[in-house]
Amino acid sequence: MNGRGGRLLHVYTWVLIAWLILPISVMILFGFNNPSGRYNQTWQGFTLKWYRDVFALEALTDALITSLLVAVLTALIAGALGTGIGYALGRWQFRGAGALNLLMFAAISSPELVMGSSLLSLFVSMGASLGTVTITIAHVMFSVSFVAIVVRARVVTLDRSLEEAAADLGATGWTTFWKVIFPIILPAVMSGVMLAFALSIDDFVITNFTAGTTETFPLWIWGATRVGLPPQVNVMGTMIFAAGVLFAVVSNVRSRSKRKAAVAA
Amino acid sequence: MDRVKRTLAPYLLVLPGGLWLLLFFAVPMVTMLSLSLQEGDIVNGFVFTGHWQNYTESLADYQTQLIRSLVYGAITSIVLIVLAFPVAYWIAFYGGKKKATYLFLIMLPFFVSFVLRTISWRMLLTDDGVLLHPLKSAGVLPDDFQVLGSSSAVVFGLVYSFLPFMVLPIYVALERIDPRVVEAARDLYASPMTSFRKVIFPLALPGVFAGVLMTFVPASSDYVNSELLGSSETTMIGQVIQAKFLSNSDYPSASALSFTLMAVLLIGVFAYARALGTEDVMKVAAR
Numbered sequence: 001m002n003g004r005g006g007r008l009l010h011v012y013t014w015v016l017i018a019w020l021i022l023p024i025s026v027m028i029l030f031g032f033n034n035p036s037g038r039y040n041q042t043w044q045g046f047t048l049k050w051y052r053d054v055f056a057l058e059a060l061t062d063a064l065i066t067s068l069l070v071a072v073l074t075a076l077i078a079g080a081l082g083t084g085i086g087y088a089l090g091r092w093q094f095r096g097a098g099a100l101n102l103l104m105f106a107a108i109s110s111p112e113l114v115m116g117s118s119l120l121s122l123f124v125s126m127g128a129s130l131g132t133v134t135i136t137i138a139h140v141m142f143s144v145s146f147v148a149i150v151v152r153a154r155v156v157t158l159d160r161s162l163e164e165a166a167a168d169l170g171a172t173g174w175t176t177f178w179k180v181i182f183p184i185i186l187p188a189v190m191s192g193v194m195l196a197f198a199l200s201i202d203d204f205v206i207t208n209f210t211a212g213t214t215e216t217f218p219l220w221i222w223g224a225t226r227v228g229l230p231p232q233v234n235v236m237g238t239m240i241f242a243a244g245v246l247f248a249v250v251s252n253v254r255s256r257s258k259r260k261a262a263v264a265a
Numbered sequence: 266m267d268r269v270k271r272t273l274a275p276y277l278l279v280l281p282g283g284l285w286l287l288l289f290f291a292v293p294m295v296t297m298l299s300l301s302l303q304e305g306d307i308v309n310g311f312v313f314t315g316h317w318q319n320y321t322e323s324l325a326d327y328q329t330q331l332i333r334s335l336v337y338g339a340i341t342s343i344v345l346i347v348l349a350f351p352v353a354y355w356i357a358f359y360g361g362k363k364k365a366t367y368l369f370l371i372m373l374p375f376f377v378s379f380v381l382r383t384i385s386w387r388m389l390l391t392d393d394g395v396l397l398h399p400l401k402s403a404g405v406l407p408d409d410f411q412v413l414g415s416s417s418a419v420v421f422g423l424v425y426s427f428l429p430f431m432v433l434p435i436y437v438a439l440e441r442i443d444p445r446v447v448e449a450a451r452d453l454y455a456s457p458m459t460s461f462r463k464v465i466f467p468l469a470l471p472g473v474f475a476g477v478l479m480t481f482v483p484a485s486s487d488y489v490n491s492e493l494l495g496s497s498e499t500t501m502i503g504q505v506i507q508a509k510f511l512s513n514s515d516y517p518s519a520s521a522l523s524f525t526l527m528a529v530l531l532i533g534v535f536a537y538a539r540a541l542g543t544e545d546v547m548k549v550a551a552r
Contacts, residue, residue: 005457012352016352017370023386024377084278084279085279089275092275110290113487113488114523117520119289125296198376204489205488208511209511221384233381240378
């Protein structure tokens with residue numbers, strides 16, 4: 001294809017990437033800002049004090065801890081339940097599989113606003129008190145389908161003869177699963193777990209409806225926008241961003257070097 | 266015994282997750298439907314009376330916001346197609362060995378909380394912020410020029426928020442095009458423009474459709490962007506529903522509005538999928 005058009009598109013792609021990264025850079029930069037007043041809006045000078053005092057605001061730190069707790073619980077529960085669904089859907093054809101697929105598709109494509117408000121309706125009608133438990137219930141609900149899809153995609157590619165070989169060697173179904181199948185699908189399970197963690201820690205809308213007076217990191221930020229955000233928010237946002245990027249890069253490099261090793265062998 | 270166990274196995278594996286979805290996704294929809302037909306207030310409680318006027322009354326009050334939200338959602342999706350297609354195209358055909366890296370860069374915003382990203386934009390676009398202030402002092406823009414509070418600011422925010430959801434499905438569709446098909450078109454003397462219009466674009470359409478589904482629904486039901494970047498002139502239906510549920514505890518009419526939004530979006534999505542054929546869309550969406 002012609003070179004000039006390609007170069008133009010290349011430049012355009014980078015402009016768009018720059019646009020995507022601009023607000024993130026601002027967030028990171030203003031974690032190093034030294035604002036005089038309450039508003040961290042204009043650049044006043046470089047400081048590291050917000051990194052030193054990152055946990056100085058108790059309510060904000062509590063909100064971050066709640067976010068992490070909910071994300072870990074969600075990753076574990078949705079990881080286990082989603083793996084069950086994904087394995088069953090990938091391995092067997094059974095009555096009800098179609099209905100389950102439809103339910104999962106509906107849960108993925110429904111607006112978060114509607115899922116959040118309907119959950120609130122349920123909790124209100126039941127007289128349930130809102131907090132960490134209801135947030136976790138909601139987060140598991142919206143992330144379990146994603147885990148199931150990731151795991152199913154791996155299970156359908158499994159070679160059936162592995163199972164037969166294990167059975168021929170006298171392994172029971174249970175042993176075969178844990179000793180043969182599970183190690184093979186483990187990377188997919190782990191990506192499902194990480195996806196659930198990422199979806200949970202970033203969620204705002206559904207959490208907004210199911211949290212009551214409990215605050216997560218995004219909810220605390222939302223509540224504080226009117227009075228001005230302290231630079232600690234930028235620092236925590238930067239730390240979450242850095243951890244996520246680092247994790248993604250490391251796991252990508254690891255899987256790539258494994259693939260290379262497999263090819264070499 | 267073993268055979269029974271075998272046939273039961275998928276059901277046992279599916280049961281906990283399936284129940285979770287049933288109890289916390291499907292059942293709440295029914296509760297909300299029931300709540301939308303009730304009367305009462307938060308102090309004395311709500312009673313089911315089949316009060317369907319909740320729908321007509323709340324629609325009469327908030328049809329402007331509902332229509333505005335659908336319009337914003339539609340504009341967002343259209344702008345996104347125009348912005349995202351060239352990028353997806355370049356990565357798919359020119360990305361070479363760095364395709365994964367470019368896709369990763371496109372997805373970087375996902376590592377920052379949605380609310381925090383939108384707040385960053387508010388800071389950048391504020392009247393005397395880093396973007397507008399220099400332009401104003403240089404005399405390029407009038408002193409009273411504002412971005413925040415306008416429809417454009419809200420749509421700008423929505424476009425920013427959902428861009429990756431448009432790039433990815435279009436990329437997936439373009440990636441799957443066999444380069445030999447494009448070569449064949451060129452061998453048959455199609456110009457680059459013609460081979461794009463007659464070969465590449467039609468093959469990419471399922472990706473575009475999937476992208477529209479993945480951006481229109483969340484954009485038209487969003488309330489974060491219009492709350493942070495908009496004004497009372499840009500109020501979206503999401504803000505109305507959120508305030509009714511969380512500030513006013515006006516559950517019946519909030520439920521009615523939420524259900525109406527869901528119904529409108531579902532009808533829209535189904536009509537759209539029928540008109541275009543679901544198979545291809547689902548195939549791309551599933552990836």
